Amino acid sequence: MMTSKTPPLSATAAADAYVLDDQVGFLMRRANQRHLAIFSEGISDLTPTQFAALAKLCELGAVSQNALGRATSMDGATIKGVVDRLRLKDLVASTPDPDDQRRILLKPTAAGWDLFEAVAPTAHQITQDTLAPLNDAEQTIFLLLLQKLT
Amino acid sequence: MMTSKTPPLSATAAADAYVLDDQVGFLMRRANQRHLAIFSEGISDLTPTQFAALAKLCELGAVSQNALGRATSMDGATIKGVVDRLRLKDLVASTPDPDDQRRILLKPTAAGWDLFEAVAPTAHQITQDTLAPLNDAEQTIFLLLLQKLT
DNA sequence: AATAACTTGTGTGTATACCAATGGATTTTG
DNA sequence: CAAAATCCATTGGTATACACACAAGTTATT
Numbered sequence: 001m002m003t004s005k006t007p008p009l010s011a012t013a014a015a016d017a018y019v020l021d022d023q024v025g026f027l028m029r030r031a032n033q034r035h036l037a038i039f040s041e042g043i044s045d046l047t048p049t050q051f052a053a054l055a056k057l058c059e060l061g062a063v064s065q066n067a068l069g070r071a072t073s074m075d076g077a078t079i080k081g082v083v084d085r086l087r088l089k090d091l092v093a094s095t096p097d098p099d100d101q102r103r104i105l106l107k108p109t110a111a112g113w114d115l116f117e118a119v120a121p122t123a124h125q126i127t128q129d130t131l132a133p134l135n136d137a138e139q140t141i142f143l144l145l146l147q148k149l150t
Numbered sequence: 151m152m153t154s155k156t157p158p159l160s161a162t163a164a165a166d167a168y169v170l171d172d173q174v175g176f177l178m179r180r181a182n183q184r185h186l187a188i189f190s191e192g193i194s195d196l197t198p199t200q201f202a203a204l205a206k207l208c209e210l211g212a213v214s215q216n217a218l219g220r221a222t223s224m225d226g227a228t229i230k231g232v233v234d235r236l237r238l239k240d241l242v243a244s245t246p247d248p249d250d251q252r253r254i255l256l257k258p259t260a261a262g263w264d265l266f267e268a269v270a271p272t273a274h275q276i277t278q279d280t281l282a283p284l285n286d287a288e289q290t291i292f293l294l295l296l297q298k299l300t
Numbered sequence: 301a302a303t304a305a306c307t308t309g310t311g312t313g314t315a316t317a318c319c320a321a322t323g324g325a326t327t328t329t330g
Numbered sequence: 331c332a333a334a335a336t337c338c339a340t341t342g343g344t345a346t347a348c349a350c351a352c353a354a355g356t357t358a359t360t
Contacts (some may be wrong), residue, residue, distance in 0.1 A: 005270040018270040020205045020222070024280050024293065025189065026199050028182050031299040033347090035175050040348095048175050049316060058347040064162050066338060072170070073180050078317050085315080102325045123173070130174050133298045133353065142295045143174065144175045146284045149181040149292075183317090190318095199346060211347080216308055226309070228347050252308040252355045 035130045042126045043119050049074070051123065054083050054091055057108050058116045064103040065094075091115060125141075185280045192276045193269050199224070201273065203232050204241055207258050208266045213243075214253040241265060 002033065016084065020026050025099050039048045049072075057063070063071070071080030083106065086092040091112035097103035131139045151242075170176050189198045196204065206222050207213070213221070217231030233256065236242040241262035247253035258266065281289045 014161050018205060018273060020202055020209065022293075023273070024277050024296070025182075025185050026202055026223075027293065027296040027300060028178060028185065029198075031296055032175075032178050032182060032297065033223060034242065035178065036348090047315065048179075052170055052173075052176055055168060058165065059170065064338075073176075073183060074316085076316060077319080077341080080340070081316075100326070100338085104339075117165040120168045122225075123168060130299070134295060138295055138298075141291060142174070142299075143177065144200075145284060145288055145292045146174070146177040146181055148288075149184065149280070150177060186318090197345065214308075225345085225348060227311085227349085230310070231346075250308085250356070254309075 035126075038129050039126050042122050042129070045115065045119070049078075049082055050086055051119070053079065054086060054108065054112055054116055055114060055120075055123070057092060058113060059108055062105045062107045064097065064100075066103075068106055086112070185222070185276075188279050189276050192272050192279070195265065195269070199228075199232055200236055201269070203229065204236060204258065204262055204266055205270075205273070207242060207256055208263060212255045212257045214247065214250075215256055216253075218256055 033056050036048060039051075043051060052072050053074070057068060059070070060071060065079055065083055066076055068083070069076055072079065074082065083092060083094070087094065090109055092106055093109050093112075094104045097105045131142070134142055139141060187196060189201075193201060193214060202222050203218060203224070210218070215229055215233055216226055218233070219226055222229065224232065232241060233244075233280060237244065240259055242256055243259050244254045244256050247255045281292070284292055
């Protein structure tokens with residue numbers, strides 16, 4: 001509990017005790033910054049978000065844009081921009097869904113598949129490089145705890 | 151090591167083995183999304199980034215804009231926007247540095263101090279709420295490992 | 301002292317990321 | 331079946347976040 005480390009405090013005392021560098025949010029932001037740097041070093045063709053969308057699309061087959069967004073934890077506005085850019089790069093193709101006129105069915109193009117398969121090993125390596133400061137046991141625990149925070 | 155879970159693979163096999171939901175980057179993004187939601191629920195006046203900058207400024211006293219950026223892990227372009235918005239809200243004041251004509255010295259205003267002290271306890275609570283899915287021991291480990299990944 | 305190298309703040313461009321609103325399509329319900 | 335509720339894609343707005351380039355100021359080098 002919070003109270004074990006921070007017993008009831010006046011607002012001022014709480015402010016004194018607030019050290020930014022100890023906050024989860026700040027640490028997660030920094031850890032993520034490091035990961036993004038590692039990613040763009042290894043894969044410069046795609047952003048992590050674009051790769052996530054492409055990978056998920058290769059995993060799922062043909063899905064609607066919003067469904068892909070849900071599968072990758074992006075809201076409608078975000079996934080639209082990502083898909084637009086993937087289409088500009090000819091990695092993803094879209095066709096209207098004959099069963100539902102609202103939907104756009106997305107599929108990886110041949111080039112999309114090729115790129116995904118070509119960079120998947122690198123993506124694995126990026127995950128490993130990101131976790132490299134931890135030993136095997138620590139990596140397992142970290143991923144487990146991270147999953148619990150999801 | 152990676153090889154314990156993923157022995158040498160052909161590109162296609164690597165693609166098969168690539169499950170987005172197991173990747174560190176994806177998990178960190180989702181954990182961060184959850185944290186941001188908790189934050190904005192508790193503190194709606196400021197974004198996490200703005201609060202981080204304000205908190206660090208209260209911690210450091212008078213520093214230049216770029217120095218504040220370094221202390222909060224934001225690059226020059228990012229910290230500029232953040233500080234601009236904090237100034238618009240009258241939480242931060244800027245004066246030219248007499249010793250270095252390039253620099254702008256930043257300081258929290260009285261309102262900035264007041265707001266920081268008022269929300270610091272809430273910020274602590276947000277950290278706790280974010281970590282709530284973990285028990286005490288897990289929280290300690292998680293923060294430790296997170297720090298190692300920084 | 302003059303030049304080079306660096307720092308600081310700023311501006312531009314691109315890419316997430318989310319909220320709110322909208323119009324059209326589909327599903328659910330009364 | 332008709333109305334309400336929901337879903338879908340899109341748009342506009344705001345806020346990080348980083349890369350790059352730039353001008354002006356400062357420090358280091360020669």
